[in-house]
Amino acid sequence: MNKVPLKQTLITLLIILGTVSNASAFPVQETKISPYMLFTYLKDSDSRKILQVKMTNITQTGEKPLPGLRIGFYNNENLLEEVITDASGNAAHIISDSTILLKADDGSWFFTAVFDGDSITDATSGELSILDVDIEMKLTEEDGERIVTLSATAPGADGPVPVKGEEIGVYVPRMFSLLPVSTGLLDENGFFRAKFPENIPGDSLGNLTVIGRFNENYFYGSVEKREVTAWGTRAEKSSPVYRSLWSTLAPKWMVVTLAIMLLGVWGHYTLVVINLIRIKKESRKKKD
Amino acid sequence: MNSDKRSELLRDLTPEIEKTGRSWYVVFGILLLVFITGIYGLIQQIDKGHIVTGMRDNVVWGVYIVNFIFFMGLSYAGALVSGTLHLFKTSWRAPVIRLAELITVISLAIGPFFIFFCVGRLERIPYILAFPRIQSPIVWDVIAILTDVFGAAIFLYVSFIEDFAILRDAENLQIAPWKKKMFRILSLGYTGTPKQKKILTFSRNVMATMIIAIAIIVYSVLAWIFGVTLQPGWHSTIFGPYFVIAAVFSGVGLLIILMAIFRKIYHLEKYITLKHFVNLGIVLFVIAAFFGYFTFSDYLTKWYGSVKMDKILIDKLFTEFRTYFIFANYIGILTPIFIIAIPKLRTIRNITIAAVIALLALWVNRYIIIVPTLETPFIPIQDTRHDWLFYSPTWVEWSLTAAGVAVFGMLFMIVSKLAPIVSISELEEADEKNAE
Numbered sequence A: 001m002n003k004v005p006l007k008q009t010l011i012t013l014l015i016i017l018g019t020v021s022n023a024s025a026f027p028v029q030e031t032k033i034s035p036y037m038l039f040t041y042l043k044d045s046d047s048r049k050i051l052q053v054k055m056t057n058i059t060q061t062g063e064k065p066l067p068g069l070r071i072g073f074y075n076n077e078n079l080l081e082e083v084i085t086d087a088s089g090n091a092a093h094i095i096s097d098s099t100i101l102l103k104a105d106d107g108s109w110f111f112t113a114v115f116d117g118d119s120i121t122d123a124t125s126g127e128l129s130i131l132d133v134d135i136e137m138k139l140t141e142e143d144g145e146r147i148v149t150l151s152a153t154a155p156g157a158d159g160p161v162p163v164k165g166e167e168i169g170v171y172v173p174r175m176f177s178l179l180p181v182s183t184g185l186l187d188e189n190g191f192f193r194a195k196f197p198e199n200i201p202g203d204s205l206g207n208l209t210v211i212g213r214f215n216e217n218y219f220y221g222s223v224e225k226r227e228v229t230a231w232g233t234r235a236e237k238s239s240p241v242y243r244s245l246w247s248t249l250a251p252k253w254m255v256v257t258l259a260i261m262l263l264g265v266w267g268h269y270t271l272v273v274i275n276l277i278r279i280k281k282e283s284r285k286k287k288d
Numbered sequence B: 001m002n003s004d005k006r007s008e009l010l011r012d013l014t015p016e017i018e019k020t021g022r023s024w025y026v027v028f029g030i031l032l033l034v035f036i037t038g039i040y041g042l043i044q045q046i047d048k049g050h051i052v053t054g055m056r057d058n059v060v061w062g063v064y065i066v067n068f069i070f071f072m073g074l075s076y077a078g079a080l081v082s083g084t085l086h087l088f089k090t091s092w093r094a095p096v097i098r099l100a101e102l103i104t105v106i107s108l109a110i111g112p113f114f115i116f117f118c119v120g121r122l123e124r125i126p127y128i129l130a131f132p133r134i135q136s137p138i139v140w141d142v143i144a145i146l147t148d149v150f151g152a153a154i155f156l157y158v159s160f161i162e163d164f165a166i167l168r169d170a171e172n173l174q175i176a177p178w179k180k181k182m183f184r185i186l187s188l189g190y191t192g193t194p195k196q197k198k199i200l201t202f203s204r205n206v207m208a209t210m211i212i213a214i215a216i217i218v219y220s221v222l223a224w225i226f227g228v229t230l231q232p233g234w235h236s237t238i239f240g241p242y243f244v245i246a247a248v249f250s251g252v253g254l255l256i257i258l259m260a261i262f263r264k265i266y267h268l269e270k271y272i273t274l275k276h277f278v279n280l281g282i283v284l285f286v287i288a289a290f291f292g293y294f295t296f297s298d299y300l301t302k303w304y305g306s307v308k309m310d311k312i313l314i315d316k317l318f319t320e321f322r323t324y325f326i327f328a329n330y331i332g333i334l335t336p337i338f339i340i341a342i343p344k345l346r347t348i349r350n351i352t353i354a355a356v357i358a359l360l361a362l363w364v365n366r367y368i369i370i371v372p373t374l375e376t377p378f379i380p381i382q383d384t385r386h387d388w389l390f391y392s393p394t395w396v397e398w399s400l401t402a403a404g405v406a407v408f409g410m411l412f413m414i415v416s417k418l419a420p421i422v423s424i425s426e427l428e429e430a431d432e433k434n435a436e
Helices: A006-022 A252-287 B003-013 B022-048 B063-087 B094-118 B122-130 B137-169 B177-186 B194-227 B239-265 B274-305 B308-317 B322-341 B348-374 B395-418 B424-435
Strands: A036-043 A049-059 A062-065 A070-075 A078-084 A090-095 A109-115 A124-130 A134-142 A145-156 A159-162 A167-173 A178-185 A191-196 A208-217 A221-229
Touching (some): A036 A109, A049 A070, A078 A090, A134 A221, A145 A167, A167 A191, A178 A191, A178 A208, A252 B194, B003 B137, B003 B424, B022 B395, B063 B094, B063 B137, B063 B194, B063 B348, B063 B395, B094 B137, B094 B239, B094 B395, B094 B424, B122 B137, B137 B177, B137 B194, B137 B424, B194 B239, B239 B274, B239 B348, B274 B308, B274 B348, B308 B348, B322 B348
Antiparallel strands (some): A036 A049, A049 A090, A070 A109, A134 A145, A145 A191, A167 A178, A167 A208, A208 A221
16 A cells, blocks of 8 residues: 655645634625615504605615614704614604794705714715694595595694695505505695595405505605595405415425335335244244 | 354454444544534534624525535535445445445434524424425425435445345354344345345345436436525536536545445555555546546536626626635646546555545535625625625534544444444455455
8 A cells, every 4th residue: 555644644634724714704884884874754544744764785785774873963053862773773763742942934844864974884874854744534425335535734924724736645555665555746725635445455354554645745745644444455364275386285296206115115115024023923934 | 054164254344333442432532522512513503603604694504415415415425425335236335335235324413403503493493394395495305305315224224234135144253242133133134045146146236226317306306496596606507417526526525435434444455455445536537537528518508608696696796705715626637637637646545645636625515605796696785794795604614624534534433343444245245256
């Protein structure tokens, strides 16, 4: 046998170990994150005014949320609250009824959201100018048709003033987003009427939520009214089961293939076990 | 069989069955300590949850799954090698076939435990059997592994019967009475009558055939768990054969390593010779070439396709994971080929080194199949903490990995106390054929 010097063997092993130990190093992020701030305003169905921020890092693989960032919400120069972004990168401030908001000459509120930056993320900010507006929604049935009537008013010196010519819509919440049912412009009197379709699925009782909404309006932000009504079609409690990859019943070819394979294999096992018993019996015969 | 020859074989091949040396206890004790450390790690994991591992929401499979695939691969390779050697009546098989059979069963006994370590809600495991959906590759795998466990156990037992009968009848051996009783029961009264021999040979042939088929199917099923998903790097039509080739590559490597270890410890130089190493080395060479071809083919098509996620993954493999990639797919494949291709380098030590490199490279290969893909999800990771973005195994995972290796060694040592590591009956048969 040819002998190989031990030194040569050890050098080979050292090279391998060195290679493997180097492999544990992870790259360190060197550049700071340039965050993207989405700053929005929502007046919800309970007339709560909510300032919302979503902080994300846009990378090659998509948007990644940035949790743990301190966001300051301001009305003009007045700090309303500082909120830390959650795991989804969201931070929100609900403006309480007792808060007195400063208005600009045109009657709008000026809000800013500020992130001052930290050791790994650059500073950024966003601003919004919002005019307060109210929405009313009525659900009626006229001649067998389901009608949604939306009206919008803004506060004026002599009381509420109708909002004209702005786009407003009727929506239904679905799994991932709001399904637009009908959108259009408010008329001279601040009204919008839409026929509600009869084929939108509801829950098992046919209930669904109807939303009347200004959707990210340039002047008003998002403002909405919600109401639950039995205008949906009833969801089937159980759907028919058919054979497929994703149902509870497997395709027939799959069942047959598996059965043939298992029978084939376990049949041979059984044959061998029977043979082992035969060997044992053979030895008993010999003894007798 | 000449009784002197049999006595010589028994004397040479059963040293640990008669008495236990101090070194056996020392080595076993060290392995036991490693195993206990692993158990401590497991207790920590059960007590505190999977937070003590490096696995998070995205990289939900880490070193545990790597170990599972690795051990299962060793098992299937053992089955393929032993089944093939037996069916083709390879002339030089006698000293190595038992080792291959033991690799099959022992690896199969260890591998599935790593799945249990991976599962957060162990109490739900029975649901897989209680409410199986046979459309799920996970269920295919469970059925396949259970089938394989029984098949491998029967195959091993059938191959042991003749040796149990020899040990039962060996009057010169100083064996403990309980062992004698065990050999008497397990030998099934086999005395080598023509009928018994015929039945046993038939049974071994059936099981050898079955075990080859099962090994290919079961390891393909394991590969399909990855292949049928749409994950970048996994969704590949060649994953089935690629995994089978990889398994044989690592299994042959392990067989060579075990041959070197047992040859040295039990002084089996007379039985396990350079010829066996060279023959298995050539098998390793051929499989390395095939494995290299599959690896190149898999990555080439992904790279050329330039699908966004595949491109990101391949970039990652050549940057963050480049050291692993180079070791697994260059050093691990080319070193065995280089060593075995040059006749002058074909020494027992060199071939064993090539086998060690092949085995380690295959483990790393599994790592870079699993982890980089899970670090490259289609939906962006919803958290930017470092340990969520980058998987890094913790001491708990390493301790359980080491425990798995330790149990492998311990089980081999325990088997060496109960039965010969080299098949006496196979050697006798080979001698008889040589005499003819």
